[in-house]
Amino acid sequence: MNTLAKTILEHTEGLPEGAPFCAKELLHLGSRAAVDQALSRLVKRGQLMRISRGAYVRPVESRFGKRAPSAAQVVEQIAHITGEAIAPHGAAVANKLGLTTQVPVRSVYLTSGRNRKLKLGSQVVELRHAPRWQFAVGNQPSGEVLRAVAWLGPEQAGAALRALKRKLSASELQAIAAARSVLPAWLAKQVSEVVVNG
Incomplete structure (x- = not known):
């Protein structure tokens, strides 16, 4: 292994698990061409994973071999590095909260940044x-x-809020009510009817 590739690997050892770097x-x-070539070699050897154009992550090593870091870890690190707001998609949250039995097939997160896809091993x-x-x-x-x-959506919002109202603390309900001014009109109306006046 050449010294540049070795230096790159040493750099990645100090990063938290799932932390991407570009x-x-x-x-x-070194020069851009030398760095790109070293990164390409490290990806071919399985010592790094290319998650998107120009972005890489170190695989997690365990007694079962190498695997991609969890999507949640990578997304959390991206939010930390870029300053973007990133949160799980509403479909995943609805399933987690018991509002739907549909299990999302794909891993989707909402971001205040631009649309993009990350490849973590076989998972997109x-x-x-x-x-x-x-x-x-x-x-x-x-x-x-x-x-x-x-x-x-609007048709199921009221029933969902009523079901969740019993499970939430007073401070959480207050935070939902306080957000009404920035919510779409239909959602602000449902929050007012169920959370505030219900």
Whole structure:
């Protein structure tokens, strides 16, 4: 293994599990062509994984061999690095909260950034741009409720909010009510009727 590839691997050892890095971060080690070539060799050897154009991650090594880091870890690290708001898609949250029995086939996250796909081994993780109001309450339980109810749509929103109202704490209900000013009109109306006045 040449010294550049070895230096790149040493650089990745200090990163948290699932933390992506890009080729541009390594340009202090050599020319762009040399860095790209070293990264390409490391991917072919299975020592790095290419998750998207110019972005890489170190595979997780266990006693069963190498595997891709979990999608949640990679997405969390991307949010930390880029400053984007990233949260699980409403369909996944609705399933988690027991509002639907549908299990999402694909791993989809909402982001305040641009649309893109990440390849983690055989799994494709999709990051979809979403409006700002989807992140109004963040990744708290109250934010998950809003994303799940938004995914269910106007017809099922009231019933879903009534079912979840019993499970949420007073502070979580208050956070949902406080977000009404940024929600779409149909969702703000349902929150007012069920959470505030119900």
